[in-house]
Amino acid sequence: MTDLKPWYLSKTIWASLCTVVLAAASFAGVPTGGLEGGAVADGILQILTATTGLVALWGRVTARRAIA
Known part of the structure; x- marks a missing residue:
């Protein structure tokens, strides 16, 4: 994960x-x-x-870029 993205896209x-x-x-x-x-x-x-807790876990597992 070397690409960065703004926090609001996470x-x-x-x-x-x-x-x-x-x-x-x-x-x-x-x-x-x-x-x-x-x-x-x-x-x-x-x-x-x-449900939103599970979505948060899913988001972390599938993340491809780090948060800036």
Whole structure:
């Protein structure tokens, strides 16, 4: 990995930021609009958090350039 790319082009950075935002939203109890039942909303946030965490791992494994 000798080529460099800006941080904002990194799949790993974006997926990690999304994971942090979703986890913080879940922790803070952000209202989820029209969803009925807290359990459904919590489940959706947990699924999205896990998915973005997996995307971050995938981004790191498939990276071809270092972040500048």
